[in-house]
Amino acid sequence: MDVGEPELRVLSESEYFTANELFRQALLLPATDEETWSAHTRAMMEPGRVLGTFVDGELAGTALSMTSSLAVPGGAAVPAAAVTGVAVRADATRQGLLTRMMRHQLDDAARRGEVVAMLHASEGRIYERFGYGVACRTRNVEIDRAQARLRDSVPRGGRVRLVTQERARDLLPELHRNCAADRAGRMYRPEGWWPGRAGVMKKNHVIAVHADDSGVDDGFAVYQSRGESTTVDVWDLVAANEIAASELWRFLLGIDLVNTVAGLGRPVDEPVEWWLADRRACRTTGVDDDLWVRLVDVPAALRARGYAHGAPLVLEVTDGFLPANAGRYLIGPDGVSTADESPQLTLDAAALAALYLGDQSASALAAAGLVQVHEPGALAVADELFQTRRAPWCGTGF
Ligand SMILES: CC(C)(COP(=O)(O)OP(=O)(O)OC[C@H]1O[C@@H](n2cnc3c(N)ncnc32)[C@H](O)[C@@H]1OP(=O)(O)O)[C@@H](O)C(=O)NCCC(=O)NCCS
Missing domain, CATH: 3.30.1050.10 (SCP2 sterol-binding domain)
Incomplete structure (x- = not known):
């Protein structure tokens, strides 16, 4: 059955919850509980930037963008729309709803002076038609801790300490900003991103922070043990310099009882193998597309x-x-x-x-x-x- 003529408009704040439910259902995710919604997810929705498409008066599609910036080669950062929350209700797909939202969203980004739009794609065939291309990729690695010893030549310095999740909420946004400009592809994590992140943080997420020899924080890692296993998943590891990066890895590889350290979504050129005396202690388990960018x-x-x-x-x-x-x-x-x-x-x-x-x-x-x-x-x-x-x-x- 064909859908009626859709209406596309910016959603009001009272409609955000319904849009989020639509998104979660389309992504086959469980519904959000009230606490997660009000304390975390809602923060990612910026007034004026949440779109809805209505069919026969009912919300059938949604997409949102957050105000951000993207580091480009040479050290500058350009204003950027961070696009997410894209979904069309399963009974209204392939009728052009996404195409309308994409056009509206890119026109809006241009009006706001945003030079690029960027997103992570659920599937590889959705976004190229709208001018998005894969602008960076990531690598997943697994390191066998028993086999892994860092070479003596790897530079040393500073100290790693664990901080509580509460402390991390204050510390990490600024720390990430300070680390953010050294590599193209790095983005400003929008204000609403951090509460959203806290919403997906589990109780057993542990945060390690590295400080340099003068006591200035210059990197962090967020990790968690995988279920009951002896594998540690590293979700986030960001460092301002090579010493902080290798010292955070050294710390992770030194945690008692751990057999495997899995780095998720790492830079493809992170020199993990070069840090290790036996490079085969590190195994690449996948290389995936990371950020899709659209030059607006x-x-x-x-x-x-x-x-x-x-x-x-x-x-x-x-x-x-x-x-x-x-x-x-x-x-x-x-x-x-x-x-x-x-x-x-x-x-x-x-x-x-x-x-x-x-x-x-x-x-x-x-x-x-x-x-x-x-x-x-x-x-x-x-x-x-x-x-x-x-x-x-x-x-x-x-
Ligand atoms: C992906 C999604 C938003 C597409 O919405 P849609 O309204 O069906 O897209 P459109 O009708 O505007 O499609 C435009 C074109 O893209 C193609 N297309 C859309 N989604 C596609 C997909 N997942 N795979 C392949 N082609 C796709 C359509 O076939 C159409 O091609 P055509 O112009 O040659 O006919 C929708 O299928 C959806 O919500 N999926 C589940 C949630 C999801 O993956 N969201 C994206 C999160 S990043």
């Missing part, structure tokens, strides 16, 4: 990031979903400007997202037919310009 304002996004040395390049961007974004850009180490010349490479918005933070090279995308090459040698120029020192990583679920 292509010229502003291109201008915001830094470029490595190399010759300038004329890049043509096509954009089927937001045609106003299409254009030609002269990109070089000295900056970005619009260009009239013939393009050397052409790609669409989703492919540009994969290139933007440095996760993929133009050559890799061209090998999949996602970059059209008009001039021999242009791929090598693009590879050089867009390369980054570290792999991008978001590390924040939302």
Whole structure:
């Protein structure tokens, strides 16, 4: 049965609970209890940013975004819409409801001056049609504690201490902000994110904080034992520098009774194997897409990031979903400007997202037919310009 003509509008606060229930049902999650809702989940819903689509007067679809920012190569951060809570009721899918909400949400982000929108996708085939591309990936690792010894060469310093969940609520937001800018893909965790996070924290979540030799906190890890087993799952490990990162891992690998330490959603280039005397103590159990990014304002996004040395390049961007974004850009180490010349490479918005933070090279995308090459040698120029020192990583679920 076809649904009637839908009505899309911003939801009022009294409608948030119903929207959240719709979302949880669509994601096959259990309903929220009242306490979790009022103390935690509700905080993620910012007035004016929660959308609903109504069919025959009933809420049939919803999507929300939070005010955030995203670190880009070169050290700057751009205003960003963190999109989540996306769902369409099972009896109203494949009727275009999501497409309407996506268009409304991206127009809204543009009006707010947000340069990118970003999300984590439940499935791989939903968002590319709206111009989102996989901009960073994560790796899951398992480390056999009995086999794992850190090399003597791994730098040492500071001290790790455990803090209560209550103390962590005060400490972690600022600590994360201080750690956040060193890597492209890192996002500002919106204000409402932290109460939401506290809502999913279990009693047995333990928080370890690292302080440097002068006593300044510079990293933390949130972990929990997996059921009754001797495996510890590390949900969140963020550090401002290499010493804090390796010292937090050293701490985790030193916890008594633990057999396996599982790092979930880690940067793909985290040098765990290089820290270990026996690199085979660390096993990669999966590499997954992490953050999907949609460049809402292509010229502003291109201008915001830094470029490595190399010759300038004329890049043509096509954009089927937001045609106003299409254009030609002269990109070089000295900056970005619009260009009239013939393009050397052409790609669409989703492919540009994969290139933007440095996760993929133009050559890799061209090998999949996602970059059209008009001039021999242009791929090598693009590879050089867009390369980054570290792999991008978001590390924040939302
Ligand atoms: C994913 C979801 C929001 C899609 O909503 P929808 O209203 O059915 O999407 P639309 O009708 O606007 O679909 C637009 C296009 O995307 C395609 N599409 C949508 N969801 C898809 C999916 N999960 N897999 C493959 N294709 C999908 C549609 O077939 C349609 O293609 P067409 O234009 O060629 O016909 C909905 O299926 C849902 O709520 N799923 C469960 C919850 C979920 O996964 N939410 C996303 C959280 S990140």
